[in-house]
Amino acid sequence: KAGVTQTPRYLIKTRGQQVTLSCSPISGHRSVSWYQQTPGQGLQFLFEYFSETQRNKGNFPGRFSGRQFSNSRSEMNVSTLELGDSALYLCASSPTGPLYGYTFGSGTRLTVV
Amino acid sequence: KNEVEQSPQNLTAQEGEFITINCSYSVGISALHWLQQHPGGGIVSLFMLSSGKKKHGRLIATINIQEKHSSLHITASHPRDSAVYICAVHQNTGNQFYFGTGTSLTVIP
Numbered sequence: 001k002a003g004v005t006q007t008p009r010y011l012i013k014t015r016g017q018q019v020t021l022s023c024s025p026i027s028g029h030r031s032v033s034w035y036q037q038t039p040g041q042g043l044q045f046l047f048e049y050f051s052e053t054q055r056n057k058g059n060f061p062g063r064f065s066g067r068q069f070s071n072s073r074s075e076m077n078v079s080t081l082e083l084g085d086s087a088l089y090l091c092a093s094s095p096t097g098p099l100y101g102y103t104f105g106s107g108t109r110l111t112v113v
Numbered sequence: 114k115n116e117v118e119q120s121p122q123n124l125t126a127q128e129g130e131f132i133t134i135n136c137s138y139s140v141g142i143s144a145l146h147w148l149q150q151h152p153g154g155g156i157v158s159l160f161m162l163s164s165g166k167k168k169h170g171r172l173i174a175t176i177n178i179q180e181k182h183s184s185l186h187i188t189a190s191h192p193r194d195s196a197v198y199i200c201a202v203h204q205n206t207g208n209q210f211y212f213g214t215g216t217s218l219t220v221i222p
Contacts, residue, residue, distance in 0.1 A: 033210070037154075043199060045210035056208040088154050098144045098203035098210070099163065104156040
């Protein structure tokens with residue numbers, strides 16, 4: 001069965017712009033979570049969506065937002081990009097949440113210049 | 114304050130050696146995950162534990178809930194095991210997800 005698909009794989013944006021990243025979960029998975037990975041901070045949890053509702057949220061500013069559609073596909077948006085937003089953004093899907101394990105996508109590498 | 118601490122940070126082993134990576138955490142958890150990340154970024158979930166021990170091939174993961182400690186063991190290590198291993202915990206209150214900084218493992222032929 002198809003894995004978790006993230007698009008695009010690579011992205012270069014200018015400071016001040018906004019960006020939208022997409023994540024298509026494994027068919028039947030209703031939980032989608034997003035993570036940021038940087039060399040300095042490592043992996044950090046952004047938020048989790050389940051059945052179109054944000055269920056959990058990490059400690060990130062309001063510039064980071066997301067949503068989930070009825071088909072469980074999820075998008076993450078970052079507005080007013082800063083240089084420090086350059087990172088690998090990963091999403092993961094799960095049938096219902098953490099007690100069932102996660103499958104990760106390959107990530108979107110965002111570079112802000 | 115780091116909710117999840119991993120040791121060692123870096124580990125070099127000869128092929129065939131037995132390897133242990135440790136993870137300690139400070140919050141109450143509903144689940145602990147061991148993740149593997151190869152160069153290029155892709156992450157694979159190796160184990161999800163809420164108690165006891167799990168084994169998959171040459172990999173064994175254990176957790177002691179009372180001591181808030183987990184270990185990942187690799188028996189008969191192989192160069193293809195070279196990767197970064199990350200411990201992650203899902204907090205049982207507040208539903209936060211915390212990550213260790215990772216252990217970079219290099220297995221030399």
